[in-house]
């Protein structure tokens with residue numbers, strides 16, 4: 187029982203629910219994991235349904251205002267994350283809705299070039315220290331326009347015939363024995379059932395896992411990035427030149443302002459939006475530590491505290507910091523920023539040891555650059571992800587393609603980001619379609635056939 191509940195209980199009456207649809211694959215959650223899953227399943231020939239509780243797709247990458255797709259290349263500049271993630275960047279690029287360093291610059295340690303990015307205050311996104319050479323290098327990371335991305339994602343789903351249920355919550359898996367057979371959804375039309383041969387949990391929080399009987403790892407360590415909510419907001423119409431001139435010419439005055447705002451509980455750290463025509467927009471991502479980001483009381487606390495912090499910070503900047511005089515709050519994140527939570531216990535559990543093992547698994551479905559891990563990154567620039575990390579140990583008919591993939595928190599901290607979840611989705615969606623087509627369990631999908639299909643879709647794997 188939730189410790190904050192009253193001790194009273196009631197019994198819900200049993201009721202018959204309409205089966206609104208039968209599909210091959212149903213994906214619950216339309217964030218990075220869900221879009222990869224739905225696109226890959228539908229493109230592999232599966233009749234696919236995608237259920238999303240909000241009115242748009244993209245999850246944190248759009249509604250959460252987390253518009254940075256990082257670490258597509260390793261530190262040497264070689265691109266490792268490709269597939270649907272790269273396709274998305276290409277499609278946004280064609281609409282002028284992304285920003286990234288030129289391909290010729292990826293991996294460069296040229297001092298002038300690196301200095302160019304630092305001077306333009308782009309280093310936080312695009313520059314990492316390479317301890318092997320004792321110098322900084324340029325990375326391939328892409329920034330995106332979230333509104334164009336929402337539109338483009340709808341188009342992509344439409345092109346391949348994914349049936350969308352927006353404004354619909356996936357509330358419970360339908361389970362027979364140890365096999366998931368579909369999902370119950372709830373929306374303005376009431377409660378309905380969707381039956382499926384394979385269900386993919388892409389809710390980020392792993393909402394379907396425990397009700398499906400899957401074992402979960404709820405351990406979390408305070409202080410980690412993933413042990414914090416965030417309340418992102420954007421301030422627009424900032425005179426960037428005036429702001430940057432002020433910071434460069436009056437560093438002590440700037441430091442004093444930062445200290446004062448911090449002591450008053452405000453958010454001072456901002457990032458400059460670089461996407462075309464977003465001049466004068468700065469982003470704030472204040473964090474709110476929490477080790478239980480699916481607790482409704484915690485969610486409410488952060489919504490309320492986040493908005494107070496936003497107003498306090500905005501008014502301070504507007505009244506005290508040159509460049510912000512005519513600024514306004516352009517947007518506060520429609521989706522509260524959640525960064526981590528329970529993870530499924532899968533056929534394989536990715537652990538801290540995997541960051542230093544250089545193991546190439548027989549069921550590798552993705553290669554992820556590890557650019558943010560200091561000495562470990564220098565010695566082990568990439569890690570491989572096995573398909574088994576998406577397959578729950580005890581439950582059939584279910585795959586997990588989101589930040590709730592099977593991992594210890596030490597590993598999840600570095601590899602639950604947007605490009606990673608899209609890659610999990612691409613593998614899970616492809617495997618789900620294969621399982622549905624052959625009438626087999628997702629855990630029995632042939633690894634080599636899955637890898638061949640992923641390579642055909644443009645995914646980079648060790649064997650490609």
Ligand SMILES: Cc1cc2nc3c(=O)[nH]c(=O)nc-3n(C[C@H](O)[C@H](O)[C@H](O)COP(=O)(O)OP(=O)(O)OC[C@H]3O[C@@H](n4cnc5c(N)ncnc54)[C@H](O)[C@@H]3O)c2cc1C
Nearest residue numbers: 215217218219239245246254356390416523588589603604
């Ligand atoms: C402030 C902040 C900064 C970050 N910085 C970066 C960064 O720079 N780069 C980066 O790559 N990553 C970053 N991340 C992490 C990244 O955003 C997430 O790890 C990633 O989005 C996880 O993808 P996901 O698909 O697992 O979950 P989400 O993005 O959370 O998507 C889950 C989707 O499922 C939907 N959903 C949830 N439950 C249900 C349900 N029961 N029924 C129906 N729909 C449901 C949600 O509405 C959402 O659309 C950051 C996160 C935050 C909060």
